[in-house]
Amino acid sequence: MTNSEIVDLLELTGRLMELHDRDTFKTRSFQTAAFNLDKSTADLSNLPVEELVKLQGVGKSVAQKIREIAETGRLTDLDELLAETPPGVLDMFRIKGLGVKKVRTLWRELGIDNLHDLQVAGENGEIAKIKGFGASTQEKILAALEFLQEQQGKVRMDKAAMIANLLRDELTKHFERVEISGQVRRKAQEVDTVQVLVQTNNPVSAMLTLGQLPNLEQNELESSPFAWRGKLAGFDVLVEILLYPAEQINRQLFINTAADAHLKQAGPGGTSLLQSAYTGSYVAENQSVDQVENAIYERAGLPYIVPEMREDEFAFRWARNHRNDELVTWxxxxxxxxxxxxxxxGKQSVADMAAYCRKLGLTYFGIADHSKTASYAGGLDAERVRQQQIEIDRLNAGFGADFRIFKGIxxxxxxxxxxxxxxxxxxxxxxxxxxxxxxxxxxxxxxxxxxxxxxxxxxxxxxxxxxxxxxxxxxxxxxxxxxxxxxxxxxxxxxxxxxxxxxxxxxxxxxxxxxxxxxxxxxxxxxxxxxxxxxxxxxxxxxxxxxxxxxxxxxxxxxxxxxxxxxxxxxxxxx
The missing domain is CATH 3.20.20.140 (Metal-dependent hydrolases)
Structure with a gap:
């Protein structure tokens, strides 16, 4: 169990204890521990009780709960609370502005225990009538519900990349070539389909192999003989595994990476990128992906565009005045x-963060901690600013001319x-x-x-x-x-x-x-x-x-x- 997983379970336990009106002292002990441990750099899963209690905000009872989580991956107290809580009530916590007290009121007074009923109540004006809510809160809830519906089935760029890498690592054990494609390859900030391409000349055998892999949950209705569709267990985003023979996979990697609006772009001769990809011959032995993709753009009479920019016509406007090697890199x-x-x-000291920057090959580190208004985040008042800057001066005195910490806020x-x-x-x-x-x-x-x-x-x-x-x-x-x-x-x-x-x-x-x-x-x-x-x-x-x-x-x-x-x-x- 990672620290974040342990903290998440403690935080959820505290939230549900408050929802169900459990003992106030015990509830606060979970909430306090979760708040403090969120910043901890200690390896919580490997600390014994006697070491855990030395951490800020952790009493003996919570320390024992942490050990239970670390050893079993579960928490009995939480399991009992979850059994008493309708799943839809948990979903209501995703609504911005709905804290535990408001969720409890909606559940207990209006009997709302899912997002659909919450939306209906808002549209009927029932939420606004509840004491402490009003028309403004009702409007915000409806707006938040609409936003959540629009984002359903999507994951952020980082999680999409993690899922894609997990798939690739597993699939490369069984197939000669596996390529991450689609939205992940072009670095979309939000991803609704994690797509990988698999090279195979025997799609029937490949489908049988995919069906035997753990954690892959197939949607048979959405799948086809050449496309496995479903989900990776634990993630609410579509996974698409497309099967292609060796002579097609390079062109299909290009086609599936680019957005439709990009593929429709045509060169001076009227040939679109999609037409170029399908009509050209790109099967020369040992051709790299870059060689094939360059050839597709060249055949269309268009400049090569890096995968990240294959969204629409913007990339070609940009290319009139710039070269690809001008784009920023890590x-x-x-x-x-x-x-x-x-x-x-933050979880690390200024000195440790600066040292890690040096390991990354960076030559300066700017500290911009929160300011005094952000009291919830330990924001610095003027005196603490002065103390931090004294520390930075001391640290800078120990560096050579090749590194510096800048004083920011x-x-x-x-x-x-x-x-x-x-x-x-x-x-x-x-x-x-x-x-x-x-x-x-x-x-x-x-x-x-x-x-x-x-x-x-x-x-x-x-x-x-x-x-x-x-x-x-x-x-x-x-x-x-x-x-x-x-x-x-x-x-x-x-x-x-x-x-x-x-x-x-x-x-x-x-x-x-x-x-x-x-x-x-x-x-x-x-x-x-x-x-x-x-x-x-x-x-x-x-x-x-x-x-x-x-x-x-x-x-x-x-x-x-x-x-x-x-x-x-x-x-x-x-x-």
Whole structure:
């Protein structure tokens, strides 16, 4: 059991105990333990009770529960609670804004125990009549239900890649060649079909093999002699395994990777990419995938487009002025600027995060812990800012000229668009990431005005996750992207591509306009631990999808260039 799995079970137990009005003290003990252990770097599954109780928020009773989870993969208390809870009530917790108390009220007072009945009650106006809800809450619930329905059956980019890799690893034990294709290969931020191609000259035998593999659950009605369709146990997303002989698999890898809108694009002679793929001969011995795909584009009279960009006609507009080797890559990144530590809600210290960055070959690490308004995340008041900066000075004194920690902060954008520190405190930072974290329900005009004022603040260096969205969980607040990007161009503000697969915000469709306006983008992991730093891979993928070049990526600047840039910005503010 991983730490996150253990914490999830503790958190769910605490939530259901509260739902069922269990002993308040015991309920709080589970909730407190889950909250504190979420930041723990200790290997919970391998710690004995006497070591677990030394961790913050963990008493002897909860420590024993953790041991039960680690040894059995289950928790008896939770199993009993789940037996008393309709599955649909658990689904109601997915609705943003519905906490335990509201879910309990809906269940107990209206008898609502599933999402369908919740929607009907909202449409009939019954929810608004309940004390403590009202028309506004009812409207938000209905909007959240609509959003969830639209996202059903989808997974984020990171989970899709994990599923695809699991499939490939298993299938390569049985088949000569297996290729990840479709949305996963072109790095879609949300995936509704995880697709792999299998090379075989005997589809009947291949289907029999697939039918014997563990964890594959076939949908026979949706399958065909050459296409296995179903799910991987434990994941609510369609899995598609397509069977092709050796002479077809390269062309089919191209066809299945590209979106329909991309395949319809035609060259000067009128030949579309789809026509080129089907009419050309691409079966030469030992031809690589790259050779075949290049030949398909060449036959159509079109420039080669990298897999990430095979969405629509945008890639060909981009290609008129750019080369593929201009696109940003992981190796181009020189540092990282939006990261958290144990000073706020991170899991590792500043020193450890910086050391891991050095191992990754980066030359600078920017710490941007939460600011004072984010008290729920251990945000730093002015005194703690000063203490952290003293620590950073001490750490920097131990580095050579090839590495540096920059002093940043993720300053909350308040409701009126101001930042949550005075100018004297803001002036102590090397840079400021300005982000919205609270009061996310805003009109188009309110959200845009709020961000515009933050951008106008001379201390704002980077605009963090501009829409505040959480993929598959929460829509972003509506903003006038053009006005925001134009303002960033006017005030020399960088826009973040938040590389967390939960966010990927700003959306890739706006990268082209930002570049046209001369606005640089920073691929920021918003990392809270070592693994989070690697999320920059997702940011690179989304950046490439939107045509982001190395030249327009802020954190491809060298250490010397970044130091000079930030120093000049501070000097301009002082003038």
């Amino acid at each position: 190796d181009d990144l020189r540092g990282t600027l939006h990261n958290h530590s144990t000073w706020s809600d 993720e300053s909350d954008i308040l409701g009126d668009g101001s930042l949550d520190y005075d100018d004297e405190t803001l002036a102590t930072f090397d840079y400021v990431v300005a982000s919205v974290h609270q009061t996310l329900t805003m009109s188009f005009e309110k959200a845009t005005t709020r961000l515009l004022r933050a951008i106008e603040n001379p201390y704002t260096t980077i605009l963090g996750h501009p829409t505040g969205r959480l993929l598959l969980a929460r829509e972003g607040y509506p903003i006038d992207h053009r006005a925001i990007i134009d303002a960033c161009a006017e005030h020399n503000v960088i826009i973040e591509i938040n590389a967390s697969p939960y966010r990927l915000d700003i959306d890739w469709h706006w990268i082209e306009y930002a570049i046209q306006q001369g606005v640089m983008l920073s691929i920021n992991p918003d990392a809270h631990d070592f693994a989070g730093l690697l999320d920059m891979h997702y940011g690179v993928a989304i950046g490439r999808k939107g045509g982001l070049t190395k030249a327009m990526t802020f954190n491809t600047l060298t250490l010397e260039e970044m130091s000079e840039y930030l120093q000049q910005r501070r000097e301009q503010i002082r003038k």
